[in-house]
Amino acid sequence: MTVPQIELNDGNSIPQLGFGVFKVDPAETERIVTDALEVGYRHLDTAMIYGNEQGVGNAIKASGIPREEIFITTKLWNSDQGTDSARDAMDLSLEKLGLDYVDLYLIHWPRPDLDRYLETWLTMEDIKAEGKTRSIGVSNFHRPHLEKILAGSETVPAVNQIELHPAFAQRELRAYGAELGIHTEAWGPLGQGKYDLFSETALQTAAEAHGVSPAQVAIRWHLQSGIIVFPKSNSRERMAQNFDVFGFELSADEMASIDAIDRDQRVGTNPDEAT
Template identity: 50%
Template sequence: MSTSPSLTFHDGHSIPQLGYGVYKVDNEVAADLTGQAIDAGYRHIDTAKLYGNEEGVGRAVRAADVPREDLFVTTKLWNDEHAYDDAIAACEASLERLGLDYMDLYLIHWAVPSQGQYVEAWEALVELQKRGLTRSIGVSNFPLAELEEIIAATGVTPVIHQIELHPYFQQRELREAHAQHSILTQSWGPLGQGKSDLLENPVITGIAAAHGATPAQVVLAWHLAHDIVAIPKSATPSRIVENLESVQLQLSPDDIAAIDELDRPDGRAGFDPAQKRD
């Protein structure tokens, strides 16, 4: 069984570098798929209120033949609950749906700059951490200016920033800012969500052939080599296992450099966080 390496947050807690994402996984099958992922060796599960599957994920976590303290569970605050009291209540509601006493990581899902409540939401997460409802706190999909603003306003730095990131969209400026603040970078859509030709790119397929690996394993190994946390999603049992096996793949410096060259100005597949309004 493969096991993921872990990276350490600046608050002292650690996160398994390769996790299992459940975006667009129906609640009815979330418990089964999450259970399969845990059985395969994943110890990091990423969900969100928006996904509508916290209940299923929680059932799998509670039923797992793995101690709770050995599992890392992330969920997220949705955009309509950024007001301080709403954010506190939203975290409590997520824990109730999960059936857990605490979560390992709670994220603000989007900054939504036009709404102007991201600082208030961050203040609520700081309080939630103090109360022990979440061990660590971070953000997702924040433009750099808003990320800097919440740090300046509260004196509290997120431990991690979850963003769209893959070889076609490498977010180098943001990653450099993260490094300056000791913020870990986490990738959603690490396999190029919405950019279906990434896994068919000849650079990726050539490296895969040379290593006897799958293109997805090569892309995930590239994330790991750059100390990026990644949460690939799959509903296919064989691919759930294959993705985790990427932790065993060691890319050469030349492999990594070749993939680094795939960055594109038009590589973004999802929403621009600066323009997200709901």
């Protein structure tokens, strides 16, 4: 199975399908990520705040897979925003992961109330220049947050990682990102199980037509929409299912009927209100 590579605006490439480890128990992370690597995933999405970077790093090391064949993202937590604290946080993440560099480092949330994300972004530029991360990006940034860093820095974020699933399709923010060359990454691509996405008629109908599960249809919808996606599952069977999405293609009509599910239904925190 070949996962498509997406070229980022800095010339680096990212596998379009990956594996996320939010809420993966640190004690179980090494085993779960080992399963994911065995299934075939080569893109892992973690964060300092998940507390499981060490397990991710242990699994990578134990796998024997060459470092350059795995794409690793981690994220800078809110309390580490600021120049010195961001530098320290990057070093601590690398130490926990047991790596010399990550592939992508993200500001996890803008936290506009703190008003430190531009300063933090300028530090991310330095961290990239020092080779500790190959690419830099942001997460949960709304248009005004993006505008502020674009006006105050030299670097357009490679990605913006945002909540995105059929009932919360984020069309405007995706279009704005696309204009600027910022690739959209989806978090919560399956709605985090917080609403009954899999019972939506559009997903069920397409699933039946292609002999796949509604979850596979949802992931395929992300991929065909050009979005970078990394569903999470603790179960090896579901990991394998979520990775097995290249043997069918949704028709234009099926895509349109899934597009029509959009109803501005957020399941997570609104970045403007995060504290």
